[in-house]
Amino acid sequence: MVKYIKLMSTLFFTLALVACNEEFPIDEDGLLITTRTQCYVSNFEMLGSDFQTVRTKAAVIDTVAQTVNVEVAYGTDLKNLYPQFSLVTDAKLDPKITGKVDFSDLANPKKYTVVSGNRKIKKEYTLNVTVQKL
Amino acid sequence: MKIMNYKLLSCLPLLSLVLLMSACEDEQYAVPTLPQELRNDVIKRTLGPNLVGLNIEFAYGIAIPKSLGKLVSAEVEASIAGAEATYLDNKSYSTNGSGQDVGVDVGSKSVNSGNKTTVTFTKDTIAATLRYFYRIPASAKGKEVSFTFSAKASNGQTVSYKMGPYKIAEMDMVLDLAVKDNDAAYISIEDMAVYGPAAAATNAAKIDLVYLYRVVPNVTFLHALVAPSAKTYLPGVTLPAGVSKSAKINKVWALRDFHLARLQYGIYIDDVDFQQLDLSGSPDFAINLKAESGAWVETADGKYRAYIYVNSIDNTTKSAKISIKRYTMK
Numbered sequence: 001m002v003k004y005i006k007l008m009s010t011l012f013f014t015l016a017l018v019a020c021n022e023e024f025p026i027d028e029d030g031l032l033i034t035t036r037t038q039c040y041v042s043n044f045e046m047l048g049s050d051f052q053t054v055r056t057k058a059a060v061i062d063t064v065a066q067t068v069n070v071e072v073a074y075g076t077d078l079k080n081l082y083p084q085f086s087l088v089t090d091a092k093l094d095p096k097i098t099g100k101v102d103f104s105d106l107a108n109p110k111k112y113t114v115v116s117g118n119r120k121i122k123k124e125y126t127l128n129v130t131v132q133k134l
Numbered sequence: 135m136k137i138m139n140y141k142l143l144s145c146l147p148l149l150s151l152v153l154l155m156s157a158c159e160d161e162q163y164a165v166p167t168l169p170q171e172l173r174n175d176v177i178k179r180t181l182g183p184n185l186v187g188l189n190i191e192f193a194y195g196i197a198i199p200k201s202l203g204k205l206v207s208a209e210v211e212a213s214i215a216g217a218e219a220t221y222l223d224n225k226s227y228s229t230n231g232s233g234q235d236v237g238v239d240v241g242s243k244s245v246n247s248g249n250k251t252t253v254t255f256t257k258d259t260i261a262a263t264l265r266y267f268y269r270i271p272a273s274a275k276g277k278e279v280s281f282t283f284s285a286k287a288s289n290g291q292t293v294s295y296k297m298g299p300y301k302i303a304e305m306d307m308v309l310d311l312a313v314k315d316n317d318a319a320y321i322s323i324e325d326m327a328v329y330g331p332a333a334a335a336t337n338a339a340k341i342d343l344v345y346l347y348r349v350v351p352n353v354t355f356l357h358a359l360v361a362p363s364a365k366t367y368l369p370g371v372t373l374p375a376g377v378s379k380s381a382k383i384n385k386v387w388a389l390r391d392f393h394l395a396r397l398q399y400g401i402y403i404d405d406v407d408f409q410q411l412d413l414s415g416s417p418d419f420a421i422n423l424k425a426e427s428g429a430w431v432e433t434a435d436g437k438y439r440a441y442i443y444v445n446s447i448d449n450t451t452k453s454a455k456i457s458i459k460r461y462t463m464k
Contacts, residue, residue: 049416050387050427074353075367075421080384102415134353 036117090117338376408461
């Protein structure tokens with residue numbers, strides 16, 4: 001009996017040690033850092049203050065030039081827009097989008113950086129917003 | 135180890151027996167004894183904020199054992215007298231197999247006297263559920279109102295039930311205003327009314343929004359609410375003299391307030407929504423408004439906040455039907 005107990009406790013101890021040694025690295029946002037190196041924007045959406053799309057057509061994403069070109073409808077309230085980026089798996093966006101964004105300064109397009117899953121590759125995308133002409 | 139196991143085992147039958155015995159001691163079901171007295175109960179049937187001009191509806195149930203007598207009268211006393219349309223239904227309702235409420239006359243039509251509304255039973259009735267409709271009077275705006283339901287039986291017993299207090303909203307509401315491009319197009323939030331060009335000129339200081347319908351090539355403009363200050367979005371509109379105010383407008387989708395839309399959606403805009411509304415940074419125009427959409431509006435002086443709901447639109451007649459809830463800021 002004592003033999004069994006000894007064996008069992010040794011087994012548990014070993015298991016516990018193994019569990020503690022496993023590394024799951026996380027970044028400053030508590031997100032898992034993975035081995036993925038892909039770093040691009042896969043889709044883009046722009047919503048108005050009523051959470052309906054304001055795009056007139058699909059946004060053009062150029063992953064080489066690192067630009068997102070989007071045309072918004074005539075009469076869009078540019079000060080209260082919600083941009084939505086879809087990114088490749090495990091990537092994240094900097095700065096984070098936490099609410100309404102003011103795009104009224106069309107001459108100075110906003111820039112967003114995509115950070116890859118391994119957090120080592122960073123690509124800065126320029127978001128060019130144009131308003132549909134009359 | 136073995137000895138301990140044996141001891142434990144020997145205890146088991148005894149334990150099981152004790153458990154079995156206690157489990158068998160089930161309490162006998164007894165039919166509840168009917169209290170030998172007049173009894174009552176009330177439920178509130180309406181939901182959402184209580185607006186002036188709308189009803190607060192209750193169902194008042196009363197019953198007395200047949201051996202004791204019958205119902206004589208039912209009465210509701212409101213802390214603030216209801217508007218003229220307040221009444222206590224003289225029918226007792228039950229629901230039939232198809233889910234329809236079927237009413238049976240049990241008394242004379244209710245009589246309003248001051249704060250009290252009374253129904254006198256004319257049929258031999260021992261149990262009834264009467265509906266009470268309290269039409270909220272303008273005098274109750276912003277106040278609290280409570281109700282005392284009471285009933286009398288032929289044996290002299292009385293019974294009563296208190297409900298409330300219920301807060302009456304500060305909001306004002308107007309339904310189904312018809313707006314038409316280049317005609318009844320000038321909306322005043324202060325008056326909660328729509329004016330034509332001539333009337334708009336005489337009420338120029340009160341005009342907050344202009345309704346227009348435009349078909350612009352390559353652009354979706356259609357039905358729009360635009361403040362007179364946003365000239366860019368008023369193509370082909372000649373504003374009446376003096377109409378030049380600004381306003382803040384924020385388009386909203388799928389906010390179909392139950393009072394304004396009268397559809398199946400249980401969404402209610404209440405005073406608190408207007409109090410917490412932040413329209414800073416909102417534009418002074420909203421184009422491409424669709425049916426069942428809406429817009430939050432704040433007047434230029436910040437005195438009024440409103441929600442304008444678009445009930446319906448008509449592209450051929452270039453018109454729309456709108457309903458407004460408005461809150462006066464303090």
